Amino acid sequence: MATINQRKLADGRIRYWVKWRLGGTRTGAPQSEPFDTHADAHTFRLHVEAAGHQWPENWIRRQGWAPGWVPGHGWVKTDADDEPEAEPVLFADYARDLVDSMTGIAERTRADYHRDLDIHLIPRFGKVNLRDPAQLTPKDVRTWINHLRTGVPDPTAPHRTSTPGRGRKKEPGWLRKPLSPKSIHNLHGLLFTVCEAAVREDPPLRPSNPASRTRLPRVDDGEGDHDMCFLTREEFTLLRDSMAEDVRDMVEVFVRTGMRYSELTALQVRDITLTSAIGPDGQPLTLGHLDVRRAWKRCPDNTFRLGAPKTRSSRRRIPLSPRTIDLLRPRLEGKGPEEFVFTTDRGSW
Known part of the structure; x- marks a missing residue:
């Protein structure tokens, strides 16, 4: 049977220990559990004996009964059970x-x-x-x-x-x-x-990111893509000469500078600097460069506004060849610093 022993602590308090052997036999492993009051110790001793000298069901050693467990009644609702579920986040x-x-x-x-x-x-x-x-x-x-x-x-x-045309596959x-x-x-x-x-919400909405470590198709697998096509000088000349006269010089500057189209059409007179110098042969020549400072940006309503170039490194200075200067010079004449270099016949960019 289980017994109750009492001990006097150094501070003068009395501690009550319920002691028994597992299974109630002499060879059973000795067990013990402390209590502050004799009444609690007595009640626990009765539960030990009712459980066949085993640890009572749902008793947590040195802590007491598991939260929500009432001996003789079973599990009861706790305050945590009454907490409403968190609202779903769609x-x-x-x-x-x-x-x-x-x-x-x-x-x-x-x-x-x-x-x-x-x-x-x-x-x-x-x-x-x-x-x-x-x-x-x-x-x-x-x-x-x-x-x-x-x-x-x-x-x-x-x-x-x-009925696809000759050479075309059925799509x-x-x-x-x-x-x-x-x-x-x-x-x-x-x-x-x-x-x-x-x-990363505080508190987090999810324990982990399900989209992490997803293996994606290779961007460079070549499926459905075409190799870059670079025109020869002769091909470009043919293309330029087939265009309307008022855009031929713009297209040639486009090719010679390597600017993005949104940068080229945002080019203003103040972005181009031309200086006079004397060449090695003693003849006067013109040097020049242009600064890429802005580009056209498409807005959500499909209108356009001037903004910074696409990337930070896009703000750059491009030296101009003599041929490029010759193409630009007529476009600068009679214009103010903030007017666009390349415009339509109505003056729009």
């Missing part, structure tokens, strides 16, 4: 709000993100509760990537053209065409950003 709502609150991006980029959400991500993940890891798993992300890569054929239109009809590896990388990056933001 992917569609969270993703749209995240894009709206992003900093450091152009408004056109924000509009592109919303477009990609509406077309590719929300139809697939819009109703997912981000709080539930089981609703968006790495396997779900991989399945989505494969779906983007293979496309959705149109069963009612197996071929886009029933399949699509409800949604397969996307290029580059497009898939961009869409996966947006999904990753949304899920990573959910992980």
Whole structure:
């Protein structure tokens, strides 16, 4: 049987110890549990004996009964059980709000993100509760990537053209065409950003990012892409001479400087510097350079505004060859510093 022993502590308090052997036999392993009051010790001793001299069910050593467990009654509801479940956070709502609150991006980029959400991500993940890891798993992300890569054929239109011209293959009809590896990388990056933001919330909405470590199609696999084509001088001359006269000089400056089209058409008179000098042969010559300071940016409403070039390194100085200077000089005459170098016949950029 179990016994109760008492000990006097150094501070004068009395400690009560319930002692017994497992199974109630002499060879059973000795067990003990301390209590501050004799009443508690007596009650525990009765439970030990009722359990066949084993540890009572749901008793935690040195702590007491497990929270929510009442001997003789079983489990009862605790305050934690009464706490309401956290409100679900739908992917569609969270993703749209995240894009709206992003900093450091152009408004056109924000509009592109919303477009990609509406077309590719929300139809697939819009109703997912981000709080539930089981609703968006790495396997779900991989399945989505494969779906983007293979496309959705149109069963009612197996071929886009029933009688293709000579040398043309029959093209399949699509409800949604397969996307290029580059497009898939961009869409996966947006999904990753949304899920990573959910992980970094305080407190976190998710324990981990299901879009991390996803193996994506190689961008340089060559499928559906064409090699770059560089024109020879003769080919470019043929192309330039086939254009309208009022744009031939602009196209040649375009080629000679290597500027982006959005930079070339944003070029202003003040960006070009021409200086006179004396050449090695003693003859006067003109030196010059242009500074790339701005470019046209497309706005969400498809209008354009002047802004910084595409990247930080795009702000650059380009030396001008004599032929390029000859092409630019007539475009500078009679214009103010902030007027555009290349304009239409009506004076627009």
